[in-house]
Each structure stands twice: as C-alpha cells, then as structure tokens.
Amino acid sequence: MENLLTEVSRLHFPRPPATPAQITAFEARMGWKLDEDLRAFYLHCNGATLFAPLPDVHYHMLPLERIERARVAIRGNDRDAAGAASLYTLVDMQDSDFVVLDVARSESGRYPLFDAWHETFPELVPVASSFAEFLEKALRSGNRAFWLSSGPLEE
Numbered sequence: 001m002e003n004l005l006t007e008v009s010r011l012h013f014p015r016p017p018a019t020p021a022q023i024t025a026f027e028a029r030m031g032w033k034l035d036e037d038l039r040a041f042y043l044h045c046n047g048a049t050l051f052a053p054l055p056d057v058h059y060h061m062l063p064l065e066r067i068e069r070a071r072v073a074i075r076g077n078d079r080d081a082a083g084a085a086s087l088y089t090l091v092d093m094q095d096s097d098f099v100v101l102d103v104a105r106s107e108s109g110r111y112p113l114f115d116a117w118h119e120t121f122p123e124l125v126p127v128a129s130s131f132a133e134f135l136e137k138a139l140r141s142g143n144r145a146f147w148l149s150s151g152p153l154e155e
C-alpha cells in the first residue's frame with residue numbers, strides 16, 4: 001500500500017488525511033471497521049481523485065463523510081428490497097456507476113469490491129478482492145474502468 005499511496009500523492013489529487021478521531025467516528029456511525037488497506041488509505045488521504053480533479057473525473061474515491069449504503073446512494077431508499085445493507089459506496093465513477101465494498105464478505109481480513117451500475121443494481125460485478133488490488137489496477141488503467149476494458153493496463 002505504501003508505494004500506491006506515494007503514487008496517489010505524487011501524480012493524482014488526494015485530499016488531506018483523515019484523523020484517527022474521524023476514522024473512529026466513521027466506524028461508530030457505520031457499525032463496521034475499515035480494513036487494513038482502507039485504514040492506510042484514509043490516514044494518508046480522506047478521499048482522492050485519480051487522473052483529473054473534480055468534476056471531470058472517473059475515479060473519485062469518496063471521503064469518509066460521503067460513504068453511504070449503496071442502496072441509498074443508488075436506489076434512494078434503505079429497504080432490503082433495494083439491495084443488501086452490507087454494501088457501501090467507495091468510489092463514484094461519475095456516470096451513475098459506483099464501486100462498492102461488501103462488509104459482510106471479508107476475505108483474508110479485507111473487503112471485496114464490486115461494480116454497482118445504477119441500471120442493474122443490486123446485481124454486482126466483481127472488481128477486486130481488496131482495496132489495494134483495486135487501487136493498483138486503477139492507477140494502471142489509463143483512466144478507464146479497468147474491469148470493463150478489454151485493452152491492456154499501463155505498465
């Protein structure tokens with residue numbers, strides 16, 4: 001994660017870091033804990049955009065205060081019929097598409113990430129097994145949604 005975070009700071013558009021108190025407040029409000037990758041990211045920067053600043057950006061890693069249940073962000077309601085309560089927005093792709101994490105499916109202590117497209121949600125497409133894997137692929141994507149691209153990632 002350290003090399004990835006250095007690259008975010010050097011070549012992209014990070015926000016100032018979250019404080020430990022902000023992370024504690026976030027975890028209390030949400031009822032789940034950030035995994036190791038996410039904690040490192042938010043202590044480094046409380047959200048970021050890759051490749052371009054807002055508003056013209058594909059990868060907008062949300063600040064802690066903007067993370068919410070995916071069913072609320074995508075469907076506008078917080079009922080089980082609108083999607084699982086364990087899915088939370090993490091990256092706004094700015095095209096009615098979000099990358100979400102599922103806090104009910106921790107694998108090796110990390111949350112898997114999924115593509116959550118507005119038109120087909122709550123159907124999900126696996127994107128990465130962890131935030132570190134997602135960030136690495138996103139940084140090599142050339143500003144494309146790497147899980148939808150058929151071309152090679154940048155080296």
